[in-house]
Amino acid sequence: MATTRLIPMHVIKGQTVAHTVHERLSYAINPEKTNSGQLVKAYGCEPETAAGEMLLCKKEYETYIGRSEEKKSDIVLYQIRQSFKPGEISPEKAQEIGFDLAMSFTKGKYQFVVATHTDHSHIHNHIIFNSTSNDHTQKFRNFLGSSDAIRKISDKLCLENGLSIIEAPKQGPSHYGKWLGDKKPLSWQEKLRQTIDAVMAQKPVDFDAFLKLMAENGYKVKQGQHLAFNANGQQKFTRLRSLGEGYSEDELRSAILGKTVHTPKAKVPNRKNPGKINLLVDIQAKLQAGKGPGYERWAKVFNLKQMAQTINFLTENNITDYETLVEKTKAVTDRYHELSQQIKDLEKRMAEITELKKHIINYAKTKDVFAAYRQSGYSTKYYESNTENILLHQSAKQGFDSISSSKIPSMRDLQDEFNTCLDSKKFILKDYVKQKNLMKESLTVQSNVDHLFSQKTEGQAHKQR
Incomplete structure (x- = not known):
């Protein structure tokens, strides 16, 4: 289970953009909160030099748009806070999920740092990404529904990793460590x-x-x-x-006086979607835990409704025996994970293409500067006056050296491949959502059938005694 929140980060009042970036990142990667820095991971930059690299990207953006500096009201960074249910996840797995969330949401277009904090009972990620794109040609615009998009990606990742999710979380400025769900103030x-x-x-x-x-x-x-x-x-x-x-x-x-037993009033779950198949309630276990007769009456009615929906599911899917149910549940689960992996592979390739396009642009822009640097005999004075362009050129060259093919593809070919990957992802997503819903229904139905069989077995054993 994880809650998420997107936080735009403006320039700290009375401070510079550089100070703000260093301050925000320093808090996130604090060694005391991140297991001596072992729980810090970055994309498009190195954790130790992330602030400087993000500022360099902003400097390139200013050159690109022809403006000397960002306005004090500009958003310089964005932060995603992702908090997990206490005891449900390890710090390493939280780090992995946080990185996947950042990559999926930014689509590899923005530098980011993922810092996993373990200083509270709830493990949580501080995901900070640059407001300026890697190719320094645009800034991230906080769109309507961005928080909802982040939550959906986080929920998808939680489901894929066997974690629970909050089905109807509320958005708001409350502390990110609180589990909001559908909680209301007590009367x-x-x-x-x-x-x-x-x-x-x-x-x-x-x-x-x-x-x-x-x-x-x-x-x-x-x-x-x-x-x-x-x-x-x-x-x-x-x-x-x-x-x-x-x-x-x-x-x-x-x-x-001891004539009766006081039983606290049972809270009746609020079922907003009566058409959804839910897990059966183990009535006997709940009664042994101290639930009263009111709860028992509600639970019996609830179980009858859920068994009716379970039977409808079996009938509609032409499932007549338990073995078939298990086989179909396994098949739809395997298909869901297969589609999930295909989407991950496509997103990874799209991120690689974006990075390569950035290197091509930077290489072309700085080619003449580096040639002059070489002709100067690698002069220290020339390097000091052209440091940014020389570093960009060297970074681009390293990026080219890392690709398997000796021939660097053209920008048009890269864009065509990117568009093909994007179209494939959109096409797969439709089936992915369908399979995810079917998988959840199938697993719930199988659990309900298991519960029913268990009750029958216990009842038969009781009669034999």
Whole structure:
């Protein structure tokens, strides 16, 4: 499970662009937070020199657009914060997923650094990418729906790595370590129920002791025809009879005397999509954990609905036996992972093409400068006055040396290959989304059938006894 948030980073008030870039990256790659720097990975730059390389890219952009410096209001960096559920993932796997997220979202067009922090209970990534593109011809524009796009990519990666996801997260400025989901502020009634549950767990000797413990927990008591409580900050008193089954004065008195057992009210899950197949509830296990009769009634109805949807799925897919279900589930899962790998391979090649195009552009722009540098006998004075262009030329040359073919492809051929990869990715994505949904349904159905068989087996064994 992971939450994500996109944060535009402006120039720090009263500081320069250079100071801002160094400051933001220094915080991210802090050795004390990243296991002595072992959990830092970069693309398009080196972690140790990322700030300088990003600033160099910005300098090239200024030359390209003919402007001497960025406005103080400009966004110089963007940060993606990706936080994982405590105990669900290792730092190394979080780093891998964070890198894949950054590469997929930026499409290899922007330098970025992924720093995985382990200084909190929740492992989290600080993904910082340059607002200026690698080829220094454009800046990233924060588009409508960018946060949603990041979340979808993160969810895809979590599913591929066997992690849970939040199905309906809320967007907002809340701290990134909080798991938002569909949580709402507790009502005064729910707060009162929880306090009563906590007090009853202390087993007060009599009802007066119960009222004393409620007062110690910040509640005022109003006794009369209807017993009521009022918390700090609450305008009106809440009557016990409004709390539902198990919370009336008579029921609480009975539980205190030991005649009955007080059972906290079960929270009924909010199912926003009734047409979706969900996992069956293990009613017996929940009841043993202290759930009350209200939960049992809801769970039985819920299970009946889910079994009806499970049977519909089996009928629609012409599945008549368990072996066929297992085979089809395996087939659709294998197909999903196959398509996922194809998309990864295409994205990797697109990133390579983008990098090679950058080298070609830089090589052509700096060719004459480097030739003059060579003719000067590699003069130190000439190097100092043309450092940026010489470094760009050398970097481009190293990029050419790394390709397997001795012939450097033309920009047109590279662009044609890039477009072909992009079209292939779009085509595969349609089937990928379909297979992902089918895989989730198939796995849920198989789990429901397994649960049903398990219940039958236990029931038969009980009868034999």
